[in-house]
Amino acid sequence: MMTTYSFSREIETYKQADVVIIGGGPAGTAAAISAARCGKKVVILEKTAQLGGMGTIANVSIFMPIGNVTGIYRELIAEMLAESLPAGHDESIAPQYSPFMLRHYLNEKMKKEKVDVYFHCEFIGTIREGSKLKAVIVSTREGLKAFEGECFIDCTGDARVAIDAGVPYTTGRESDGLTQPMTLMFMMQDTGKPVTPILPEGCYEYKDVSDLPQGRRLYWEQNNDGSLLVNMSRVKANGAKIEDVNYAETEALKQVYSIAYYLQKTGFENYALTHIAPQTGTRETNQIVGLYTLNEQDLTSGARFADVVAQTNYEIDIHSPDAQKTTDERKIDGYDIPYRCMVPESLDNLLIAGRSISATHVAMSSMRVQATCYALGQAAGIAASLSIGSAVRMQNISIDKLHDILEDQGVKFKK
Numbered sequence: 001m002m003t004t005y006s007f008s009r010e011i012e013t014y015k016q017a018d019v020v021i022i023g024g025g026p027a028g029t030a031a032a033i034s035a036a037r038c039g040k041k042v043v044i045l046e047k048t049a050q051l052g053g054m055g056t057i058a059n060v061s062i063f064m065p066i067g068n069v070t071g072i073y074r075e076l077i078a079e080m081l082a083e084s085l086p087a088g089h090d091e092s093i094a095p096q097y098s099p100f101m102l103r104h105y106l107n108e109k110m111k112k113e114k115v116d117v118y119f120h121c122e123f124i125g126t127i128r129e130g131s132k133l134k135a136v137i138v139s140t141r142e143g144l145k146a147f148e149g150e151c152f153i154d155c156t157g158d159a160r161v162a163i164d165a166g167v168p169y170t171t172g173r174e175s176d177g178l179t180q181p182m183t184l185m186f187m188m189q190d191t192g193k194p195v196t197p198i199l200p201e202g203c204y205e206y207k208d209v210s211d212l213p214q215g216r217r218l219y220w221e222q223n224n225d226g227s228l229l230v231n232m233s234r235v236k237a238n239g240a241k242i243e244d245v246n247y248a249e250t251e252a253l254k255q256v257y258s259i260a261y262y263l264q265k266t267g268f269e270n271y272a273l274t275h276i277a278p279q280t281g282t283r284e285t286n287q288i289v290g291l292y293t294l295n296e297q298d299l300t301s302g303a304r305f306a307d308v309v310a311q312t313n314y315e316i317d318i319h320s321p322d323a324q325k326t327t328d329e330r331k332i333d334g335y336d337i338p339y340r341c342m343v344p345e346s347l348d349n350l351l352i353a354g355r356s357i358s359a360t361h362v363a364m365s366s367m368r369v370q371a372t373c374y375a376l377g378q379a380a381g382i383a384a385s386l387s388i389g390s391a392v393r394m395q396n397i398s399i400d401k402l403h404d405i406l407e408d409q410g411v412k413f414k415k
């Protein structure tokens with residue numbers, strides 16, 4: 001029988017803020033900027049040493065096209081990748097970027113916006129008072145500390161805060177709970193002369209494209225600096241499960257060495273393996289059950305909502321949850337994501353932004369990309385600020401005011 005323990009401690013408050021954001025990925029950083037621009041005192045608690053989420057930590061390095069380059073995402077492109085900035089907002093771009101530059105850009109951006117970022121701070125629990133969160137408990141380099149807030153935004157990608165606070169959630173495919181597989185991204189560099197391919201012990205010798213984990217060659221060379229960005233590993237695992245992650249972190253690394261060896265033998269003879277992402281990337285884990293659940297029909301019918309907070313036409317893009325060598329890719333024309341997908345029913349002062357919003361497995365496969373998560377975060381930061389200003393529950397904020405401030409902050413929607 002499994003032993004259980006109850007754990008009790010006196011934990012001092014380290015900081016108080018108006019808006020406490022947990023997770024500094026696309027959703028978290030955009031939420032922080034927008035809330036700070038509403039005049040709120042904002043902190044971000046991030047468990048790693050980097051802002052940018054999967055976009056930096058997992059070395060993603062491509063912004064997938066969503067047909068709407070607007071708001072804080074547009075600002076990021078203008079400031080970091082000016083050559084990719086489209087004239088109009090309702091255009092599609094898919095630029096490749098340096099994850100190292102994005103990491104630095106976001107650090108500096110947070111300083112300019114007067115957002116306090118706490119690195120190496122991992123959320124571990126919520127303190128609830130009735131239907132409100134009072135504080136979150138965080139593991140820091142100085143032990144456990146409490147961060148108190150008026151409002152909290154869960155941008156962990158895994159709905160970690162929401163789940164701890166009792167918000168209902170789902171995981172993966174409705175049929176069997178399997179999530180999209182994990183991928184360890186890596187980079188190679190043209191050295192100008194042949195390199196000696198190395199296949200470390202325990203790795204795989206792929207002979208043919210059909211032997212590769214995804215059954216395809218998938219890489220980018222857009223930066224024109226001799227670097228090659230490779231997205232070719234695939235591990236059947238749920239990034240929010242202990243045993244799955246343990247397996248993924250070793251299996252994916254074996255695949256990386258094996259793929260690099262294969263590429264060095266098949267067209268990239270001069271390329272050395274130069275960078276492996278610090279952690280294996282997670283596409284999908286948990287979705288909250290919010291006031292509205294985005295679904296496949298919304299995507300395929302081009303649903304429009306009065307409480308729209310983000311718009312995207314990114315395809316349905318499901319890497320096989322069984323880790324088969326297939327990817328279900330289906331083009332769509334574009335749809336709205338409503339504010340209600342970020343709002344849990346049971347708590348007055350918590351929003352969930354980014355890839356773990358209320359959405360089905362198919363719907364999240366489209367809304368999960370970075371530009372959409374920046375858009376959701378931006379709306380969540382404003383909504384949190386409005387809720388504090390008007391002392392109403394998150395679910396009762398004025399959508400007209402939310403839209404007015406989004407517009408003031410440069411967000412444009414297609415009519």
Ligand SMILES: Cc1cc2nc3c(=O)[nH]c(=O)nc-3n(C[C@H](O)[C@H](O)[C@H](O)COP(=O)(O)OP(=O)(O)OC[C@H]3O[C@@H](n4cnc5c(N)ncnc54)[C@H](O)[C@@H]3O)c2cc1C
Pocket residue numbers: 022023024025026027028045046047048050051052053054055057058060061062063064121122123124155156157158160182183184185231280281282283353354355356368369370371373
């Ligand atoms: C391999 C791979 C390839 C992809 N390719 C693309 C692509 O080409 N283009 C594209 O646009 N998108 C791509 N995506 C999707 C995209 O990167 C993510 O869906 C997106 O980054 C999600 O943003 P987010 O803010 O919701 O969450 P995340 O990016 O996951 O950020 C969550 C943040 O919260 C932090 N966090 C988690 N738990 C805690 C905790 N307990 N305490 C404190 N902090 C915590 C994490 O460290 C992280 O910084 C890809 C994803 C993967 C994995």
